[in-house]
Each structure stands twice: as structure tokens, then as C-alpha cells.
Amino acid sequence: MHYPYSMLHHRLKYGFCCLLVLSACTTPPAKNPLAQWSPSPNFDARKPRLVVIHQTEMENAEDALRVLHTQNRQGRVSAHYLIANNGKLYQLVEDNQRAWHAGVGSWQGISDINSISIGIELDNNGSEPFEERQILSLIRLLDDLCTRFNIPRNAIIGHADLAPARKVDPSRYFPWQRLAQAGFGQWYGENLADAPENFDPVQALKTLGYDTSDLPAAVRAFHRHYRGIETDVMDKEDGKILFNLQHSTPSG
Numbered sequence: 187m188h189y190p191y192s193m194l195h196h197r198l199k200y201g202f203c204c205l206l207v208l209s210a211c212t213t214p215p216a217k218n219p220l221a222q223w224s225p226s227p228n229f230d231a232r233k234p235r236l237v238v239i240h241q242t243e244m245e246n247a248e249d250a251l252r253v254l255h256t257q258n259r260q261g262r263v264s265a266h267y268l269i270a271n272n273g274k275l276y277q278l279v280e281d282n283q284r285a286w287h288a289g290v291g292s293w294q295g296i297s298d299i300n301s302i303s304i305g306i307e308l309d310n311n312g313s314e315p316f317e318e319r320q321i322l323s324l325i326r327l328l329d330d331l332c333t334r335f336n337i338p339r340n341a342i343i344g345h346a347d348l349a350p351a352r353k354v355d356p357s358r359y360f361p362w363q364r365l366a367q368a369g370f371g372q373w374y375g376e377n378l379a380d381a382p383e384n385f386d387p388v389q390a391l392k393t394l395g396y397d398t399s400d401l402p403a404a405v406r407a408f409h410r411h412y413r414g415i416e417t418d419v420m421d422k423e424d425g426k427i428l429f430n431l432q433h434s435t436p437s438g
């Protein structure tokens with residue numbers, strides 16, 4: 187069948203319009219057409235209140251960017267930022283949008299972490315130290331985010347902290363103490379006082395934010411973060427660290 191040019195043009199134009207209508211339908215209108223718009227000035231933007239640090243567990247930033255634009259074995263994934271190991275900072279998702287980086291997990295009893303957080307991926311294969319330029323770039327970004335969104339400066343956690351049974355990132359090489367010296371995240375003092383006799387370290391883990399329903403996994407995540415070790419049995423040193431963390435002044 188051979189259409190005259192004008193009819194073909196009409197069909198192409200009509201088809202294009204359909205596509206426009208379809209794509210418009212994927213984003214709900216900001217104002218609900220069911221209601222009469224009667225604007226109030228008393229509101230502000232929804233803001234993130236937690237930052238989650240990841241490592242890409244890939245060999246380079248280019249491969250990580252490709253995955254963060256598409257999907258990995260578990261499905262479609264993203265993060266707000268990726269920092270290459272040379273310190274170059276990429277933004278993939280707007281700060282006020284919900285990136286897909288946290289997955290199933292919880293922190294301080296909140297399970298929809300993607301809705302309340304900014305996700306930062308660090309280009310690192312998981313078994314190597316982090317580059318100085320990358321950490322400097324991260325500190326600069328954390329300062330910017332915490333300032334612009336008023337995120338408490340101690341509300342910086344690792345992916346494994348919120349999903350201890352599923353994730354191990356960032357690895358024991360991640361310099362949490364260095365980050366705390368720059369004013370971000372939590373750390374403990376040099377001379378640790380002994381915890382009192384009645385101190386409950388498991389409750390202290392929960393208070394810190396960990397989901398302790400799989401206690402060995404939570405202890406392993408805590409050990410990786412605060413002691414750089416990969417063991418899952420608590421000892422006296424954990425009690426001292428947890429007691430000290432509970433009684434240190436939040437830097438936020």
C-alpha cells in the first residue's frame with residue numbers, strides 16, 4: 187500500500203503526538219486537576235536527611251556509570267553521585283529526586299531509605315584503599331550537601347550499616363575516622379572509659395541505628411565500620427566503643 191505524502195505525513199505526525207501524550211502520562215501533574223488550586227505560602231521542599239556511602243565494586247568509573255544508567259543483576263539502579271578514584275565528581279540524579287541505591291534495609295527504624303537519603307557511589311573495587319583525591323572530593327561534597335539541606339553532619343552511614351545482612355560496602359578500607367576528623371559521621375574518643383556493668387551493647391547498637399534482627403550481621407557491619415575487622419562476635423572493646431559513641435556529642 188502506497189500512501190500519498192500528505193497522508194503519510196499526517197500519520198507520522200499523529201503517531202508522534204501519541205508518543206508525546208504517552209510520555210506526559212508517566213509524570214503525574216504537580217497540581218491535582220480534581221481539586222481547585224488554592225496555594226498556601228507555608229511549605230518547603232522535601233529534603234534528604236541522611237547520606238549513604240557506597241563503593242561501586244567495579245574496576246573503573248566508566249563501567250560504574252554505565253551500570254548506574256541502566257541496571258545490574260538485581261535490576262535498575264542509580265545513585266545521586268559517583269566519585270571517580272581521581273576525585274572527579276559526577277551527578278546522576280537531582281538531589282531532590284529519589285535515586286535507587288539503598289534497596290531493602292533499615293536505619294533507626296526507617297525502612298524506605300531511598301526516600302530520605304542521598305546516595306554517593308565511590309569508584310573502588312572493594313579490596314583496595316580509597317584514593318586521597320577521592321576522599322577530599324567526598325568531604326567537599328558532604329560539606330555542600332549538609333550545608334544546603336541542613337543534614338546533620340553525623341548522619342553519614344555506609345550501605346552495609348543499613349543492610350548488614352546483604353551488603354559489605356564500603357569496605358574496611360573506608361576511612362571513617364578520617365571523615366569524622368573532617369566533621370562527618372560518628373567516631374569515638376581516644377581514651378575509652380569502661381562501660382558500666384548494666385550497659386547493654388545490643389540495645390546500644392539499636393540506638394545507634396542498626397537493625398539487630400540478624401545480630402551477627404549487624405555486629406559484622408559495626409566491626410567493619412568502627413574497627414576495620416570482619417568478625418561477628420561482640421567483645422568488651424565493643425561495649426567501650428558503643429558506650430563512648432552514646433555519650434559523645436553529635437557533630438550535627
Ligand SMILES: [Zn+2]
Binds near residue numbers: 353
Ligand atoms: Zn552499595
